[in-house]
Amino acid sequence: MPHFDLQAILRGDANSLSEALATTAAVETTTIDALRQQLATRIYRQLTGSPQLDNELLPLFTALEAPLIAQITQSDDFYSDANHPLRRTLETLIPAASHWFARDAKPSQQFYTKLDALLQILVSHWQTNSSPDEALGDFSQWLASEDKRAALLESRLCDTERGNQKLIAAQMRVTRLINNHLAQRPLPLELHTSIAFGLKSELQYWVFNSTEAELAALPLWAHWQRILPPLGQLFSHGDIQVEDQQLYSQIPALLIELERSLAHTTSNPHSYQQLVDQLSHSLMAAVQKQPQEVAPFPALPLPDGQLNANTKVPLALLQATEHLQVGDWILMRGDNQDAIRCKLALKDPALDQLLFVDHTGRKVMSKTTKDVALCLSTGIAQPLHLLSLNEVITQQLSALIERANRCQHQQLLAQKQKAEALVRAFLAEQQAQTEAAERARLAQQARVQAELDARQAAAHKAMAEARQLADEQRRRAAEQAAEQARLAREQQAAQAAEAQKRAQTAAATANALQVGAWLEINSTLPTDSSPTASSIIRAKLSVIIGATGKYIFADQVGRKVAEYTREQLIQGLINGELTLLRNGDNFEEQLAKVIRGLRRDVN
Template identity: 25%
Template sequence: MKTDANVVHLNKMVSDTAHSAAGRLPASLIQVRDRAANQLKQALQALFDNADDTLFDMADRATSNAEQNAFFEAMRDLRLKRKGIERGFLQKVFESFSSLNHYVVGKPPTLDAVSFDSLSLVQNDELEETVALDSMIAKVLSRDHVALTHLTTRLNVVVSKKLDDKSNPLGPVSLSELFLDSCSGLGVEIKVKLIILKLFEKYVLSGLEQLYSDANAMLVEAGVLPELKSAPPRRSVSHSRPDRHEQADSAERASPAYLDDDVREVFGALQELLSQSRDGLPSRRQAPADAMPISTNDLMRLLSHMQQRAPIQAPMDVDLRAQLEHLLTRASVKSGRVRVVGEVDEDVINLVSMLFEFILDDRSLPDSLKALIARLQIPMLKVAVLDKTFFSRGSHPARRLLNEIATAALGWGDHDHNQRDSLYQKIEQVVQRLLNDFTDDPAIFSELLTDFLAFIGDERRRSELLEQRTRDAEEGSARAELARREVEHALNERLLGKTLPEVVVRLLREAWSKVMMLTCLKHGTDSEQWQASLATMDELIWSVEPQESPEARLRLLELVPGLLKALREGMTSAAFDPFSTSEFFAQLEALHVQAFQRFKRAQFDSERSASNDSEEVQRSALSSLGLELPLLELPPEDEESVSAMVEVVDQIVLLAPGQACAQEDEPVLADDDEALRQVDSLRVGSWVEFQEDEEHKLRCKLAAIIKPTGKFIFVNRTGMKVLEKTRTGLALEFRRDAIRLLDDALLFDRALESVIGNLRRLKGA
């Protein structure tokens, strides 16, 4: 019987080995397995059904072309590999059940979570993946711990293999590892992988509570430990470490938003790194045992005091910790008791300080704008104290505002005039508004973000329009350059090595080349019009070359009228100068008249040679009578009327309008040259910085790569062309270290990755 190809029978997914092993499983466990597989299959389908929309939304909000292309490529890859991932995951689930009645001798467990400490210092992607995975698993264990433990206990009764919650085939650890293994063939960036993991948590792991409930019920019905009673799952109130309970609880009471599980996990991981790396961080003064931590509200008041008194031209290396310490000393003297910043708030201060150290040291930001961004440190610190999602949520308004300012500033050069530049003025306006108006309401960041995005959107539309015009103009120039090369080739092929009248060589180079250029641009080299222009050039050259045969004389008589007509029509269509056209045709007419005279003279000489004998007889007879025969001769050629002849020995080079001389040949580099590989790694939209001389730098964006001519076109942030380079020319710039690629990734994200890497380095030191 033929089955529908769209129906996937779960039992068919098990290999022969799995079938034989599964046959030894108790019937109750097979029932649990099949019910779980059906639920996991439906959850996976929901995951992939929603993945497209999620990735499309992310692409729509992307801040660069490269980021947007990465999301679109991930969508395509996920569609192609979806079925394989679904089948592979369910296959692995079946295999994990099949192995429950088998011991694996000498082999360590394969489903243990990856150790946080075992990651190398440079594996930031793996760190992010591990943190996300641990966070997902921790939430399931917190929510469904009792039900999972009861299921594990019941499974241990019916199988021979010793299980715990980690090795339980339906546990969050096993399922997450199996899903990651099934997705190993996806060629996606870590940002996309984290999105897929989040979807796995939302559509698969979130349904485990029901799965465990059903599985326990089926085993109880089969008589497996019915005395175990599952209590309603309790949600954890605090994930803080034991030594931080007091301050975490007070922070939670001050801000209920901190109860979000994701925030706890991310900020908790950062606190863990900070606590283990504290020896390498700037430490606060040693406080006495009876020191009293100030409340978060008091800290906010101190920060607002510092914010209002911050100088307009604040130095970039300002030490906020020192300023805050000074204010705390004054408060301690006033109250008579030592006051210190609480440990949680101190962690926030350290994190924000490290983030801004990276930001202000980032070479992608122009120095003149770093001074403006440095003034945002206190407002950003205040919003981080108020709202810990600042560290975990990429869409946080304050975080996005900082990223948008940095992205907009990427193409801003230090040579731009600050006072007249609209971008500089807008950023300055945003900074001043935050310093003046932000006290404790983070909503101001959303308002400023909306306004700044509208401003940037207007600027981007204008620059994209000018950039498109630049690309169109360059593509037109490239087509003209290719046509010019075709005409050069045709001229050199017919003229090199020949000796021709100077006027004909000039006519072809100065006038007919323009006709051929227009023909090539309009119709192409495969057209009848192009072939006709070549034929006209060939006929003109033949018509002024020495010809001796009578057949050539007849052909010339037939050819000249049509040739002159074709030349005249072509030069008129190319709008060639009428005065120069008349001069050319006058000289060309003289050449053809001389050609006809040569034919007549040759004919006369032939006839006179044939009748020489009879003339001699006549002369002798007349001479004996005392008479003479008169001589009939053609007039001699006028030497001045004969055009000067020139030999074409040099390659004909046609210059573009405005081009003074031919371009010099560039050195040839090996195909595997490292500098050429660097050039080939450039992508349209990449920002670079050229070191023009010791003092001046030029920031520009690669707007187009004109493939026919091999030219790289660079524009400034307004979309205006500022530079043009060949592939070899760029390679030579890379060789002398005159080019630096600017990192257009989100500034805050790069800063956070750097801080995590540094903390892990300090932890391992």
């Protein structure tokens, strides 16, 4: 973070500004007073340089520069105190002077005279170290009264200008309407004056006294919107010849329109009646082929200072005027390149006229939007952005604080480098002492190590012999363990083979069992006298139920003694709980026995 803070200085920390100046002076090898003078000079010249002031005022403020800067450099409070007397002085002088330009008028000359006198009084007071507050107060009161008078004059001027601009707009609209349809078109000479004055006056009256919506709904305006387009196409002259069919088709309709227009209110009924009569007479003469003195109707002139309607200005240039607001000041260059400082006092889009006044509220010029757009685009006019004293002070102090912070950074960097050099020298000395002590320690360590190495060599020899004996013992133990593991694996394999064999034998025995086979069942039946007593039972396979896989055994008298599933039967044979004594006869043998018994019964 920088040490010097601009906002702190602007809020009243003048000491911080003094330190910033001192820091900058120390690094840039200059004096604090020189820096103060440079800062004050840049601020003053930025405030009074072109285009801030008119060229006529520059000599007055140039003469004021040296004594004013001498006053500013006496105290840094000028920059940190918004109510500093010198700041109030500049805030009184500069804005008022920035709006003045040389003009051949009494108010302009009066302002110049009073400003010149005030500046001389200021210089005199500063030289004698006295206060010019009274002179400043009188000048401020005079400015306030002049501003009130200018505001009142400007308000009245705007009211008058609105009426004038509205009249000009009405004249422009009617003139363009008539010219668009009749200019340079053949018309009877007796109609020229009636149209140029009577019709134009009547239409201007309604345009001036009606809003756009009212005008669009006005019957009289609608009639002439229909009459004027064909009117210039109905009279022959020179190379322009009108066909009879066109006369017969259009003139009756125009006569009806003229007759209907008489039914509506007009501003001058007598003059309007005369216009309609003359026009109707000329139209009837044209359709009846009666001779008339015809000549091209001359284009009506536009009001003074107005552009031709055909003048085209690109939209991008017209948009430049949209940023201009009432109260904005512009700098306009005249034909002799003299700067005219004027304020936009009236901007009415409906009238397409911009009114500019000077600082006294008097009219400077009135231009259309197109005129102003062209002036802005060509550089003849440019917005006048006046700098405020606070803005200039902030800008210049910001640059100074940035320089001061850089200088302070350079100082800190130099101090850091110096400290680092001292530290490096100290560390080098410490390193040399450490290295000497290390060499002595290493020599002592080498002697001790030699003794240890001799002892360790003997110990290593004994340990090597002990390791060889231990390795031999581990090798023998490993061989014994490997042999035992091999024997255990062989035993497990034999047991597995034996178990598999018993299982295969038991399965084969179960598969070969026939009804009538005898088995010996070795069952353990716990009793009160002997919980582990066992008994052996002989049983005959009486039934094999194929659907459920059950084997039912009975004793010699036919009582059921046991029942096994196939899996239980095989497991019992494997475990030795069941022992096959004799297998039963197969089906053929049993059938043979039955046949033999039957034969015996027959015999």
